[in-house]
Every structure is written in C-alpha cells, then in structure tokens.
Amino acid sequence: MTTEIQNRIKEVFEKQKDFFGTQATKEIAFRKMQLQNFRKVFASYTDAICEALQIDLGKSRAEAEYVEVQIVLNELDDMIEHMEEWVKPTFVKSKPHASGAEVISKYIYEPYGVNYIIGPFNYPVQLTFSPLIGALMAGNTAVIKPSENTPHVAQVIEDIVKEAFHEEYVAVFQGAVEENSFLLTLPFDYIFFTGSPKVGKIVMKAAAEQLIPLTLELGGKSPTIVHQDADLEKAVQRIAAGKWINCGQTCVAPDYIYVHESVKDALVAQFKSYLKTTYHDESLGKIGKIVSQQQINNLASYLEAAPEKVIYGGKYDLDTRHFEATLMTDVNWDDAVMQQEIFGPILPILTYHTIDEALKEITSRPKPLALYVFSEDQKFADDVIARTTSGDAEINSTLIHVGSHYLPFGGVGTSGMGKYHGKFSLENFSHQRSILQVM
CATH class of the missing domain: 3.40.605.10 (Aldehyde Dehydrogenase; Chain A, domain 1)
Known part of the structure; x- marks a missing residue:
C-alpha cells in the first residue's frame, strides 16, 4: 500500500x-x-x-x-x-x-x-x-x-x-x-x-x-439435531435449504447433523431422494460457486481423508469453482471434516443413542453461532435448547432467524x-x- x-x-x-x-x-x-x-x-x-x-x-x-x-x-x-x-x-x-x-x-x-x-x-x-x-x-x-x-x-x-x-x-x-x-x-x-x-x-x-x-x-460448527420423532421429509427440505444456499458458505448453515440412530437410514434415504430431485447431476453449479480454488482444495481434503464415508455427491470443478452438494455418513469427531467449520456444501451425519451423548459432545466444544433441533416433541426441543448454548437457535427450521429484523442476531x-x-x-x-x- x-x-x-x-x-x-x-x-x-x-x-x-x-x-x-x-x-x-x-x-x-x-x-x-x-x-x-x-x-x-x-x-x-x-x-x-x-x-x-x-x-x-x-x-x-x-x-x-x-x-x-x-x-x-x-x-x-x-x-x-x-x-x-x-x-x-x-x-x-x-x-x-x-x-x-x-x-x-x-x-x-x-x-x-x-x-x-x-x-x-x-x-x-x-x-x-x-x-x-x-x-x-x-x-x-x-x-x-x-x-x-x-x-x-x-x-x-x-x-x-x-x-x-x-x-x-x-x-x-x-x-x-x-x-x-x-x-x-x-x-x-x-x-x-x-x-x-x-x-x-x-x-x-x-x-x-x-x-x-x-x-x-x-461462525462455528452449528449443530442440527434430528430426533427420532422428527418429520423427516420436512426436516430434510429445511436442512437442505439452510445448508446448500450459497453453496454452504453461510455462517449459520447447519454444519453437521446428529440424528437418532433409529432413523438414520431413513434420513439418509430422504436426503438422497431430495438431492437427486433438487440438485441433479447436470446442475453441479445450481447451488453457486465456492469463493476460491483454495477453499475448494480445502473442502476436497475432507473427502480425500475419508472417501469411504462419502455417500452422495463429492464432485467439484476447480476452474468454475463449483462443488456438488455432498453427504458424508458414519462420521466421528476424529474425522478431518469435524475439526473446524466446513463453510461449504459438505454435510456430515453423526448418530446418537441418547440425547445426553450428543449434548455432551456439542457442549464440550466451542459455542456455535446457531443450533437447530428437529422434533415434534416441544418438551424435548425446549430441553435441548436449555441444555446448550449458541448464538441463536431454531426449532424445526434453519436459517430463517437471520433474516428477521424483529430478532437480535449474533x-x-x-x-x-x-x-x-x-x-x-x-x-x-x-x-x-x-x-x-x-x-
């Protein structure tokens, strides 16, 4: 200068x-x-x-x-x-x-x-x-x-x-x-x-x-909890809307999912069906561009570290800076994709047996900018919010709170x-x- x-x-x-x-x-x-x-x-x-x-x-x-x-x-x-x-x-x-x-x-x-x-x-x-x-x-x-x-x-x-x-x-x-x-x-x-x-x-x-x-x-790794009683069809649509808008480059995007083990397979099936319909193969660029080739390489490294855990998507184009909507499953906290905020279109899925297990992991880590919980049980959802800390939170939705000038955001x-x-x-x-x- x-x-x-x-x-x-x-x-x-x-x-x-x-x-x-x-x-x-x-x-x-x-x-x-x-x-x-x-x-x-x-x-x-x-x-x-x-x-x-x-x-x-x-x-x-x-x-x-x-x-x-x-x-x-x-x-x-x-x-x-x-x-x-x-x-x-x-x-x-x-x-x-x-x-x-x-x-x-x-x-x-x-x-x-x-x-x-x-x-x-x-x-x-x-x-x-x-x-x-x-x-x-x-x-x-x-x-x-x-x-x-x-x-x-x-x-x-x-x-x-x-x-x-x-x-x-x-x-x-x-x-x-x-x-x-x-x-x-x-x-x-x-x-x-x-x-x-x-x-x-x-x-x-x-x-x-x-x-x-x-x-x-x-920002941070904003968690999404999908309980066993959640409406999975609605959950997938609303999580997808929050995750893949702007190619996942949203500070309050769902960074990962914690799903109850009993509905994990059903949730994955719903996601695959939805993504095939919404982001079909020829629409690699439909969800926007990654900001730089360097960030694409960073995102790709998560997939390369655990290729067997990629169950949907994973394609990208360095020249056009497009990156496909991608799902990873059977993920754990030792995986590279869980070490920092993803800030891209990769969605890892973890499972829990009891909500206590999931909340213990979530609360032991830095406080996220947002937390999302999907459940038809109001008491369960309120309990999750009461036992966690995040900048803001939503129940049965994602991302909408950011656009409301009636709510404080931060x-x-x-x-x-x-x-x-x-x-x-x-x-x-x-x-x-x-x-x-x-x-």
Whole structure:
C-alpha cells in the first residue's frame, strides 16, 4: 500500500471525525433523510448487485434478490418507520435524593462516532449494508472495507456509497490484508467485523490495543439435531435449504447433523431422494460457486481423508469453482471434516443413542453461532435448547432467524459478540448514556 493511499485514508478519517463533531448526524431528521435516500439509491442498483453476485459467487437472481437485497430493504423500512420512537430518551424510576429534591432519571442512545465496518465475502451486500444502516440509524459515520474476495460486488458497494453519501459521512476503501491492517491502526470509535474467528482474533487484538468497543460476527460448527420423532421429509427440505444456499458458505448453515440412530437410514434415504430431485447431476453449479480454488482444495481434503464415508455427491470443478452438494455418513469427531467449520456444501451425519451423548459432545466444544433441533416433541426441543448454548437457535427450521429484523442476531463466545438487526442495531451501535438530574 502506498503512502498516498495511507494519507487518503487518514484524510477521510479526519473528515469524518470533524463531521461527527458538528452534531449533524445526531439530528433525527438527518438520519431519517439519509436512510430514505440510501434506500432509493440501493434499490436502483438491484440489477448491478445481482449481476456482481452471479459473477463472484454464482448466486441466482432469485437468491440474490431474496437474501442480499430484500433483507436490507426490509430492515431499512423497519428502521425508517420506527426510528423516531426508538431513539427517544427512556425515563426510568429514580432513587430518592437525600435532600428530598425531585430527581429525574433517563438514558439516551448516544452514537459512538466514526465506525469501521469490515464486510465478508459470503453475503457481501447484506452483511455490509445491514450493519451500515444500523450504524447510521444510531447517528454514527462509517468507513467500509468490502471483502476483496468478491471484487465485482465490492465495486458495486463502492458505487452505491459514493452515489448515496458524502465521504465525510460514509466512505469505502478497497483492499486486502495490508489495507485492513492499516485501517485498524486508526482510533475508530467502534468496529464491526463479520468473518472468520481467525481474522476476528486479529481485529479484536487491534481493537484491544486502543480500547475500541466492537462487534464480532463469526461462525462455528452449528449443530442440527434430528430426533427420532422428527418429520423427516420436512426436516430434510429445511436442512437442505439452510445448508446448500450459497453453496454452504453461510455462517449459520447447519454444519453437521446428529440424528437418532433409529432413523438414520431413513434420513439418509430422504436426503438422497431430495438431492437427486433438487440438485441433479447436470446442475453441479445450481447451488453457486465456492469463493476460491483454495477453499475448494480445502473442502476436497475432507473427502480425500475419508472417501469411504462419502455417500452422495463429492464432485467439484476447480476452474468454475463449483462443488456438488455432498453427504458424508458414519462420521466421528476424529474425522478431518469435524475439526473446524466446513463453510461449504459438505454435510456430515453423526448418530446418537441418547440425547445426553450428543449434548455432551456439542457442549464440550466451542459455542456455535446457531443450533437447530428437529422434533415434534416441544418438551424435548425446549430441553435441548436449555441444555446448550449458541448464538441463536431454531426449532424445526434453519436459517430463517437471520433474516428477521424483529430478532437480535449474533454469536456468543467463539462465535462472536454483540447483537444487531432492527432496534437491536440501535442498541449495538450506541452507548447507552445514563443522565440523572436533581431539580
């Protein structure tokens, strides 16, 4: 990275510091106007977004519109409609003053200042702009670095931001490790990172050196439990929808299945039937592209380590970056595929005799970003959730919670920290400042 680029980054950072100091971003009318304008600009780029996503990740138009564009628009509409209500001061009870004077107590949502938002490659539009609009709703300014692994999308993101905002309010800088490392040396007021735990540690270390508060949206091996009383047809359809969307490159994708031994064969048969119908041989690319050839080689190594356990799929194409929906069975925790988050279209299947066995294994490992349980027994499902810890959880479904702006989304432990979406984005990107006044 050249000195010229470093100076340019510093210049924009100082501009945002100065602009935030004018108090303009704290005005509710300003925030609302900016989000309304952004919505118009963002929506006008739908075609460009979908085209870029198809090039970089092989996403179909329908998938791109649903998971990348519409989720952002829905969240924007919710924020614009409710912002004035959400940002009002909250008055609470007061402890009596020793003099008997009247006491008024309240807290306000105070923006942090200049935010740094680091976007990921897997959902590069949604997971860059969802935190951005939350930061702006809260009254902050923002510097964005899109993922270098999806270059066509990154350019569209930059184009959208340049059309929608002045750089002293929101700016984009392209780049990779070198640029990110430099940006992390600046004294931002808040950092929001979505990505791998490995890089998350680097971001958190840099933030810790300057005591910068941050949100980490990471990942992990999200388990799916299929109990003996589950509706297997529904379970397969819903697990498949969560696993193979975006070619398995989803931070909350079902990473593996724990199925009761009595229904394991029936579940496998259901999966094979469903996959043959949905992802037939000539549609290798139907589920999208793996982000890089390096990741394809990594995924292939899991299959090469235990080829006898691959019972469906396993084909891939390095040149086109396509990888087939793949099932592995009779897997155990010593297998290579179980050593880290897969982040690809491989679904390992393990079995359990008693739920205690499965939960012991799950809870002895790092806390996942999501947990899914399929059962017709509400008491059983509630018990599984009560005895485990995960960022979020679903019963008889997968992935849907991520798209809801009515629920807080985020990890716990090694799967992350901080929650956002809807009103929870206001809380995430704000300092809740208590104010007490004695009359």
